[in-house]
Amino acid sequence: MRGNHEWTVRDEDGVKRELRVIKEAGLFRFQSKRADEERWTYFDNKKTKPPSADVEGLIDVLERKYQRKRAPYSDLLLAKKMLSDLPR
Numbered sequence: 860m861r862g863n864h865e866w867t868v869r870d871e872d873g874v875k876r877e878l879r880v881i882k883e884a885g886l887f888r889f890q891s892k893r894a895d896e897e898r899w900t901y902f903d904n905k906k907t908k909p910p911s912a913d914v915e916g917l918i919d920v921l922e923r924k925y926q927r928k929r930a931p932y933s934d935l936l937l938a939k940k941m942l943s944d945l946p947r
Contacts, residue, residue: 862934864920880917882934887941889913904941914942 862882870876870893879890879899889902889909902909918938924930 864917864924864930866916866920868916878913878916880920885937887917887938889917908945911942911945911947914938914945918942 864880865878867875867877875894877892877894881888881890886904888904890899891902891909891913892899901907902913918935921930921935921938925932925935
């Protein structure tokens with residue numbers, strides 16, 4: 860599906876962490892799960908904000924997908940705006 864993005868990163872301690880981002884109603888909903896955890900952690904952008912590193916990862920994914928015409932430019936702009944709105 861066009862609004863779904865998934866990738867895997869390694870945390871500082873070497874444990875793999877899977878990230879999923881779903882675009883719903885013009886907003887990105889982040890989910891993450893470490894390999895040593897059973898449950899997913901949800902970031903809904905209202906109560907809990909995703910870490911800035913995860914948003915930067917989404918921007919990287921969207922830039923690559925946009926170059927291959929698999930993601931719209933508006934999604935890339937939305938992710939960049941989301942990063943600028945996060946507290947540092």
